[in-house]
Structures are given as C-alpha cells and as structure tokens.
Amino acid sequence: MEQQSGSVLVVGGAGYIGSHMVYRLIEQGKDVVVIDNLSTGHQEAIHEKARFYKGDICNREFLEQVLEREQIEYVIHFAANSLVKESTQNPLKYYVNNLYGTIVLLEALVEHHIDKIVFSSSAATYGQPEKMPITEDMTTNPTNPYGETKLAMERLFHWVEQAHGIRYVSLRYFNACGAHESGEIGEAHNPETHLIPLVLQVASGKREEIQIFGEDYNTKDGTCVRDYVHVCDLADAHMKAMEYLQKGNPSAIFNLGSGTGFSVKEVIEVARKVTKQPIDAVVKERRLGDPDELVAASEKAREILGWSPKYDTLEDMISSAWKWHKNPRF
Numbered sequence: 001m002e003q004q005s006g007s008v009l010v011v012g013g014a015g016y017i018g019s020h021m022v023y024r025l026i027e028q029g030k031d032v033v034v035i036d037n038l039s040t041g042h043q044e045a046i047h048e049k050a051r052f053y054k055g056d057i058c059n060r061e062f063l064e065q066v067l068e069r070e071q072i073e074y075v076i077h078f079a080a081n082s083l084v085k086e087s088t089q090n091p092l093k094y095y096v097n098n099l100y101g102t103i104v105l106l107e108a109l110v111e112h113h114i115d116k117i118v119f120s121s122s123a124a125t126y127g128q129p130e131k132m133p134i135t136e137d138m139t140t141n142p143t144n145p146y147g148e149t150k151l152a153m154e155r156l157f158h159w160v161e162q163a164h165g166i167r168y169v170s171l172r173y174f175n176a177c178g179a180h181e182s183g184e185i186g187e188a189h190n191p192e193t194h195l196i197p198l199v200l201q202v203a204s205g206k207r208e209e210i211q212i213f214g215e216d217y218n219t220k221d222g223t224c225v226r227d228y229v230h231v232c233d234l235a236d237a238h239m240k241a242m243e244y245l246q247k248g249n250p251s252a253i254f255n256l257g258s259g260t261g262f263s264v265k266e267v268i269e270v271a272r273k274v275t276k277q278p279i280d281a282v283v284k285e286r287r288l289g290d291p292d293e294l295v296a297a298s299e300k301a302r303e304i305l306g307w308s309p310k311y312d313t314l315e316d317m318i319s320s321a322w323k324w325h326k327n328p329r330f
Helices: 016-028 062-068 084-089 091-111 146-166 195-203 230-244 265-273 299-304 312-325
Strands: 009-010 034-035 050-055 071-079 117-123 167-173 174-176 210-213 225-230 252-255 261-263 281-284
Touching: 009 016, 016 034, 016 281, 034 062, 050 062, 050 091, 071 091, 071 230, 084 091, 084 146, 117 146, 117 230, 146 167, 167 230, 174 230, 174 312, 195 210, 195 265, 195 312, 210 265, 210 299, 210 312, 225 230, 230 252, 230 299, 252 299, 261 265, 265 312
Parallel strands: 009 034, 009 071, 034 050, 071 117, 117 167, 167 252, 174 225, 210 281
Antiparallel strands: 225 261
C-alpha cells in the first residue's frame, strides 16, 4: 500500500475483531486512532501504539472533537451490538446503537470530507438462504433485528455515497474465531455466545459442559453447520479493502468465509484433539431461528481483493484460540 497522509480511525477498536484489526494496522506501520465506548470492548485489548478516545459514536460532539484533533483518512467501522438473541429481546437498543450511531458517524464524516470507509457487516444480512454456498447477489432477508440493522447500515452507505461521495467496502463475514498469534489478545465476550470459545471454556475448566442445540438438522451429522474464518484473516481482508478503496475502485460488498462448513460435533471433536481434554457435550432442544447450514462463497473477495485465508484448517483456528484461552489477559 502506498504511504498514507492521514490516520486510520478504527471505531469499535477495543472489541474482539476491532482489536485484532488495530494490531494488524500497527504491524503494517499505520497511524491508528481508536474510538470505543467500552460497553463490550476491553481497554486492555487496545494496542499501546494506538491513540484511544473513550466515547460513543452516537455522541456527535465527541466525534467532532476527535475528528478536529486527528487527520483521519480512512474509517473502519466495527461499532455495533452483535448478539442475535439480545437483538430479538431489545430491538430498540440495536436500532439506536447500530443504525443511529452509524448515521451520526456518517454525518461527521461528510462534514470533515472523509470519504473512505470499510464496514464490518455480517452473514446475518442473508437470513435463511435458499441455497449453499451463499453468494453476494443472493436475496437479503434477515431473520433478526441484528441482521436487519446491519443490512440497513449497508443501504445507508449506498445512499450516502450517492449524495456525498463516500465510498465504502462492506465485508459480510461468517463465524469469526481464533486469536492473535502473540496470545496477547483474543475472544472475550460477556456473556459468551460463540461456539469455539464456549467449547474451550469447558476444556479449561470454566464450564462443565457444552450444549448442542439440536441434532436433527438436515446436515451430515444432524448438528448445525457453520463457516469459520480466523480473526487475523478478517483483519487482512480489511487491509485489502482499504487498498482497494485507495486505488479509487467503486464501492463493493464481499463475503468473507473459508468456504468450508463444519458441524457443531466436528468443532467439539477438533477441540478435544487440540486441547487433549475430554469436553463433555450434552444435546438440548433446538434453538429458534438456527439455520441448518451457513457457508460462504468468498470467490469474489479472493478474485477482486486478492484475499485468501492463511488459517485454512479448523485445527489451526482452534489452536490459536486455545493459546489465548489457557492464559487470557482480560
């Protein structure tokens, strides 16, 4: 990438994927500014070389202060609530934080003539797909408020580009997993809802068992199948997206996934192998709204962005997460 004149603003840079993005940017010699309200992020996860501003993107005055002080060239937007179940119980929280927060952020970017943004979207925008693997041109029909807000944010970027010329790349990723190779940062949610960290909590003795929600799905072993992609590979895709925008390319949407689906039982089996722990598993009733299978077609990102995941086996992904889970810093 050519030398940038300005800094990269990472909104939500104390969160799981955001903090890995900040590490990647700093490894690449970028000047990084982080905004996070720490509602779900961890201050300890922010790289010491990044300049951190604690505050909320819904607060226009706060955003103005940061943008007045810093010379921002790019924005990478991770700031969103992301729990599917919570979004169904408290949709208003999701619309305020995810959608209204993005509106306020975009107003500030228009005002300050910042015209390039990379957006952390989600496979939840597709809902229950008609066929596999999922391509970017398939119908978007979210089945929960979380997916609905992510899709609304994408539409917002589209119309703001028409009006104000802000170009964007929207990255719809599938199941993020793994941890930084240094072991300094990793996945730490409260409550934890993701399968791999839950399985590893059993392996490390923090949880008695892993619950499998249903084993009568139309899949290879009856349990849900998902596409996992390593968090550092996601960070690389964001770097490629910045490069893509820097070259003057048009706004675009890309799926990010490994293209391979793994069942819940397969994930547990690989975790047993990696951790050398028995990991008790108990089958429970199905959960409402869990699709049988979600697997990405990410040829578009591979061809246009030149992205290819470095962590391409489930064993590699779980091993890096296990390194973090054995000795978490926060």
